[in-house]
Amino acid sequence: MTKYGLFVGLVTLDLIYLAESPPRNNQKIVASDYTVAAGGPATNAAVTFSYLGSRDGMNRVSTVLGVVGSHPITQLIKGDLGQYGVTIADLDQSNTQAPPVSSIIVTQSTGERAVVSMNGLLTQAKSVAIPPEILQNVDIVLIDGHQMAVGMEIAQRAKAKSIPVVIDGGSWKPGFEKILPFVDYAICSANFYPPNCHTREEVIADLSQVGISHIAITHGEQPIQYITHGQTGCLDVPINGVVDTLGAGDIFHGAFCNYILRGSFTAALEQSAKIASFSCQFFGTRRWMDDRL
Numbered sequence: 484m485t486k487y488g489l490f491v492g493l494v495t496l497d498l499i500y501l502a503e504s505p506p507r508n509n510q511k512i513v514a515s516d517y518t519v520a521a522g523g524p525a526t527n528a529a530v531t532f533s534y535l536g537s538r539d540g541m542n543r544v545s546t547v548l549g550v551v552g553s554h555p556i557t558q559l560i561k562g563d564l565g566q567y568g569v570t571i572a573d574l575d576q577s578n579t580q581a582p583p584v585s586s587i588i589v590t591q592s593t594g595e596r597a598v599v600s601m602n603g604l605l606t607q608a609k610s611v612a613i614p615p616e617i618l619q620n621v622d623i624v625l626i627d628g629h630q631m632a633v634g635m636e637i638a639q640r641a642k643a644k645s646i647p648v649v650i651d652g653g654s655w656k657p658g659f660e661k662i663l664p665f666v667d668y669a670i671c672s673a674n675f676y677p678p679n680c681h682t683r684e685e686v687i688a689d690l691s692q693v694g695i696s697h698i699a700i701t702h703g704e705q706p707i708q709y710i711t712h713g714q715t716g717c718l719d720v721p722i723n724g725v726v727d728t729l730g731a732g733d734i735f736h737g738a739f740c741n742y743i744l745r746g747s748f749t750a751a752l753e754q755s756a757k758i759a760s761f762s763c764q765f766f767g768t769r770r771w772m773d774d775r776l
Contacts, residue, residue: 503590
């Protein structure tokens with residue numbers, strides 16, 4: 484059965500280089516490999532959602548809701564997403580400015596990454612730009628917080644239609660407090676700290692207080708801490724050889740959106756951790772898809 488996912492947030496073009504280390508001041512370095520792909524948390528999650536559905540014989544259709552515009556660079560973004568069956572709902576088709584471009588250097592020996600990006604600071608859209616029928620047939624929504632006004636409106640509409648809402652809590656962004664009351668699943672990183680929260684326990688308490696029943700906090704290769712309907716626990720993350728950690732969190736979120744439509748919260752977390760860990764064995768955000776899991 485076909486399932487439809489809507490992914491709301493950042494759309495970038497990622498220029499990704501593999502090198503011995505990031506450059507120091509006034510230093511030039513030569514990369515040993517490079518790749519170019521559409522990026523952004525919601526965008527990478529959408530690609531993962533679509534890919535996993537096709538791989539497993541369960542059709543998944545992804546739409547990214549973000550600002551793309553009509554600059555020549557956007558053809559690279561559209562070309563990449565088109566390969567994975569991801570469609571774009573553009574919040575500002577008349578925008579002629581270049582989309583945000585991220586320059587990323589992955590350290591060859593550790594898989595750690597250094598990122599320079601504009602994020603979505605200059606491409607914020609208003610909620611009036613949302614296509615009227617955007618939630619038609621949608622089965623799950625993910626919001627990454629990079630289009631906050633749009634994300635808030637989508638979360639409210641989805642809640643009214645009983646469509647589950649997932650947030651990618653990579654880091655706290657002002658405005659999240661208005662979205663949280665409409666969220667069903669909060670999947671956060673260890674860097675996600677709402678105001679006045681300083682520990683993971685405080686984060687979980689804060690999110691629970693606004694009515695979120697399913698919460699998970701990831702911390703790289705460390706165990707995932709979670710709470711579901713008041714029951715707490717930890718899940719181990721598979722340990723594999725790390726080549727590149729770039730996009731692992733985004734891939735985790737896309738996988739979660741796929742698996743939560745098929746099973747329980749903890750089962751979805753376990754499967755998503757497996758996918759994200761596997762992806763770290765490959766350079767860039769797409770090459771892991773070339774190998775069958």
